[in-house]
Amino acid sequence: MNRRSFLRNSVLGTAGLTALGSLATTAAVAGVAKAPIKLTILHTNDVHSRIEPFPEGSGQWAGMGGAARRAALIKEIRAKEANVLLLDSGDVFQGTPYFNFFGGELEYKLMSQMGYDATTLGNHDFDNGLEGLQRQLPHANFPFLIANYDFSKTALAGRFQPYKVFEKQGVRIGVFGLGIELAGLVSERNFGETVYLDPVETARKMVTQLRGPERCDLVICLSHLGYKFDNSPNKIHDLKLAAEVAGIDLILGGHTHTFLEKPEAIEGPGGHKTLINQVGWSGINLGRLDYEFAPGSKRPGLAGAAVVPVRDVC
Amino acid sequence: MVLFDSLRYRRGALLVLLVLATACQRAPYTATAHFVPTTSQGVSKTQAEDPVIAALIAPYHDKVTAQMTEVLGQAPTEIRKNPGESPLGNFVADLQRTRASQALGQPVALGVMTNGGLRSALPAGPVTMGNIFELMPFENEIVVLDAPGPVVQQLFDYAARIKMGISGATYTVTFDGMPKDIKIGDQLFDVNQERLWPIAISDYLASGGDNMVFFKSITPRHTNILLRNAIADHIRLLTKEGKPVEGKVDGRVKAN
Numbered sequence: 001m002n003r004r005s006f007l008r009n010s011v012l013g014t015a016g017l018t019a020l021g022s023l024a025t026t027a028a029v030a031g032v033a034k035a036p037i038k039l040t041i042l043h044t045n046d047v048h049s050r051i052e053p054f055p056e057g058s059g060q061w062a063g064m065g066g067a068a069r070r071a072a073l074i075k076e077i078r079a080k081e082a083n084v085l086l087l088d089s090g091d092v093f094q095g096t097p098y099f100n101f102f103g104g105e106l107e108y109k110l111m112s113q114m115g116y117d118a119t120t121l122g123n124h125d126f127d128n129g130l131e132g133l134q135r136q137l138p139h140a141n142f143p144f145l146i147a148n149y150d151f152s153k154t155a156l157a158g159r160f161q162p163y164k165v166f167e168k169q170g171v172r173i174g175v176f177g178l179g180i181e182l183a184g185l186v187s188e189r190n191f192g193e194t195v196y197l198d199p200v201e202t203a204r205k206m207v208t209q210l211r212g213p214e215r216c217d218l219v220i221c222l223s224h225l226g227y228k229f230d231n232s233p234n235k236i237h238d239l240k241l242a243a244e245v246a247g248i249d250l251i252l253g254g255h256t257h258t259f260l261e262k263p264e265a266i267e268g269p270g271g272h273k274t275l276i277n278q279v280g281w282s283g284i285n286l287g288r289l290d291y292e293f294a295p296g297s298k299r300p301g302l303a304g305a306a307v308v309p310v311r312d313v314c
Numbered sequence: 315m316v317l318f319d320s321l322r323y324r325r326g327a328l329l330v331l332l333v334l335a336t337a338c339q340r341a342p343y344t345a346t347a348h349f350v351p352t353t354s355q356g357v358s359k360t361q362a363e364d365p366v367i368a369a370l371i372a373p374y375h376d377k378v379t380a381q382m383t384e385v386l387g388q389a390p391t392e393i394r395k396n397p398g399e400s401p402l403g404n405f406v407a408d409l410q411r412t413r414a415s416q417a418l419g420q421p422v423a424l425g426v427m428t429n430g431g432l433r434s435a436l437p438a439g440p441v442t443m444g445n446i447f448e449l450m451p452f453e454n455e456i457v458v459l460d461a462p463g464p465v466v467q468q469l470f471d472y473a474a475r476i477k478m479g480i481s482g483a484t485y486t487v488t489f490d491g492m493p494k495d496i497k498i499g500d501q502l503f504d505v506n507q508e509r510l511w512p513i514a515i516s517d518y519l520a521s522g523g524d525n526m527v528f529f530k531s532i533t534p535r536h537t538n539i540l541l542r543n544a545i546a547d548h549i550r551l552l553t554k555e556g557k558p559v560e561g562k563v564d565g566r567v568k569a570n
Contacts, residue, residue, distance in 0.1 A: 051371055051374070051375075052371070052375070066363070067367055067371065068363035068364050068365075068367040068368040068371060069361045069362070069363050069364070071363075071364035071366070071367040072361065072362050072363055072364040072367075073361060075364060094453075097378050097381070097382060097447060098374060098378060100447075100453075100542075101374075101377065101378055101381060102374060106370075106371065106374045109370060110367060110370060110371070113366065113367060113370060114367065127453060187517070189536070310361060
């Protein structure tokens with residue numbers, strides 16, 4: 001069974017029917033038919049300092065991407081949708097001379113201007129060390145969500161938060177971040193005394209916190225763990241995370257630069273389904289998922305999802 | 315807040331009802347997705363630019379362009395890379411050794427750079443910062459390894475197989491691809507001598523890149539100098555001294 005038909009059969013086929021059933025019931029109980037609350041999630045990953053579109057003649061992605069076009073696209077969507085969350089899954093830094101010359105300053109300024117709601121940390125965001133990251137933080141007006149790096153012994157102690165709850169028309173959306181193991185990937189002096197915590201255990205704590213005291217209706221994980229690693233059976237990745245941790249609705253992934261055509265649904269413990277999405281790299285695409293929250297239930301129903309390519313003007 | 319409260323109330327009512335009606339709905343968050351016709355839009359090729367963002371980028375773009383087109387020096391002939399002892403390999407390995415020695419304030423005996431680490435040749439004519447980026451796109455740092463005799467021997471064994479030049483040394487490759495008559499500085503190399511030889515190298519190669527596995531066990535000394543910056547600085551210095559940018563095969567590797 002291919003991924004797309006798996007998604008249809010499992011999510012649309014079985015759960016879809018019960019969702020429609022409960023919608024009808026809810027309307028009957030409430031006695032009022034109200035329009036569902038819609039939430040649009042836009043996301044990027046591994047933008048890698050790709051400020052301008054790939055130059056002409058640069059191969060497969062020539063003419064694709066570019067921050068100014070992405071910004072215009074986001075603006076268009078915001079003009080049409082009341083509730084938009086714009087999220088990023090890390091590796092904002094490294095890849096073009098813009099990073100070499102300005103150390104990430106322009107990347108953060110652009111994200112701030114575009115109205116990003118949050119990002120997490122990728123391994124390349126450590127490329128100029130903890131100091132290099134610290135220097136650029138004043139240019140970012142959005143939070144960095146990272147739950148499994150402990151910075152308390154570093155100069156960045158207290159600068160990041162594990163999660164953030166966004167509220168849209170009464171719907172509470174909990175977003176937390178997970179980063180990849182830095183040892184072996186990032187040179188030690190660049191991450192210093194940052195302590196890496198187990199992502200699975202951390203994610204369970206996050207879900208407990210967000211589903212419990214924070215009363216969230218939707219739980220999103222910004223992950224820079226990677227979509228999957230076929231040759232490293234012991235390495236954690238998004239597919240494994242979804243299968244092992246109950247209660248995450250959506251994993252917005254990164255690191256592996258994976259182009260997913262559609263979000264992938266993974267059944268976790270207790271039958272809860274987690275959607276995973278990742279949209280390649282370099283801002284070639286803007287990911288989009290639309291959720292609907294039925295009145296009364298506030299349970300999310302995924303209305304639509306798409307990978308929106310950022311293309312050349314012709 | 316009124317809306318919020320009523321929503322919460324209704325959720326409570328719904329939960330009670332569901333628990334009574336269908337036990338399978340009790341799980342806190344079963345996926346309840348239902349697909350309606352997609353509301354997402356594909357972006358056509360007519361995607362315009364956001365003028366605010368474009369204006370924010372413009373001054374940075376100009377600075378990048380100005381820096382990338384900055385002429386650092388003049389190369390009378392192309393500085394090529396080729397298998398065996400190569401002009402570009404010698405050029406980079408030499409400046410790397412000089413720079414490391416300056417940074418640490420002590421002599422550095424050897425300098426190592428492989429062909430694989432250098433991504434393109436330096437063309438004849440004006441040498442720009444853009445050329446240096448093409449040559450060295452990676453954020454490689456110059457480090458120094460203090461290698462004992464047996465590791466130095468392994469380095470020359472590796473070099474001899476591909477007739478690679480090593481800065482600070484000369485040697486001869488035997489007919490069966492082994493190094494002999496290795497001289498470091500003016501001294502004949504003795505593998506059994508109780509001492510360490512400092513080697514200037516990129517952090518990439520020092521960590522075992524290009525199959526230089528014999529270096530992996532040595533803890534590098536950092537210079538905090540990016541190799542790309544070192545190359546650019548060296549070319550600027552040559553220009554300041556009125557010298558052309560040249561790389562030469564000088565016979566540091568002799569083949570039988």
